[in-house]
Amino acid sequence: MHAGEITAVVGPSGCGKSTLLYLLGLLDRPESGSIFFKGKEVGHSSDVVRTRLRNVEIGFVFQFHFLIEELTVLENVALPLQKSGIVKSKAHQSALAILEQLGMSGMHNRHANKLSGGERQRVAIARALANQPSILLADEPTGNLDSHNSNTVFNLMLQLAKEKNVGVLMVTHNRELAERCDRVITIRDGEIVNPSGA
Secondary structure: OOOOOEEEEEOOOOOOHHHHHHHHOOOOOOOOOOOEEOOEEOOOOOHHHHHHHHHHOEEEEEOOOOOOOOOEHHHHHHHHHHHOOOOHHHHHHHHHHHHHHOOOHHHOOOEHHHOOHHHHHHHHHHHHOOOOOOEEEEEOOOOOOOHHHHHHHHHHHHHHHHHHOOEEEEEOOOHHHHHOOOEEEEEEOOEEOOOOOO
């Protein structure tokens, strides 16, 4: 995966797509093999190193977005910044800037439980980008959305990849969206069957 590139990972349910994403996101450890990030092996690194990389370099977007319902959009997006040690006022300022860039500044005071599915997923993407990661890992980010919202969310990720030079790896069952990606990787029975992404 390269900066500014969006790659789709496709394959039947249970073939290992999400497992691959969890390994690359350093949420799980590989039983064998290595994971390299910017030329350094990180798959077997310490918990401290893995946590720092997840907080700074890797953004996650999941199918069910996992927003904190009782918090506002602004508070949800600012949360990763505050967790990384940025004071609340500066975290909110940065979160507002991200929301504005993504065309969502008008909803910053709305609570997460008042948002539509498409709006929630857009906020989840904003939150994933809060710490300006190098990589965005998305696990079925459009799985629960209708076709209009699926296209909106996908176009947003495509725009971010190009404009912010973020590498996006997206697990999807949506073949139409996969075909719009720069590369498509197919997994079958736990193995990558087209390693070149062709």
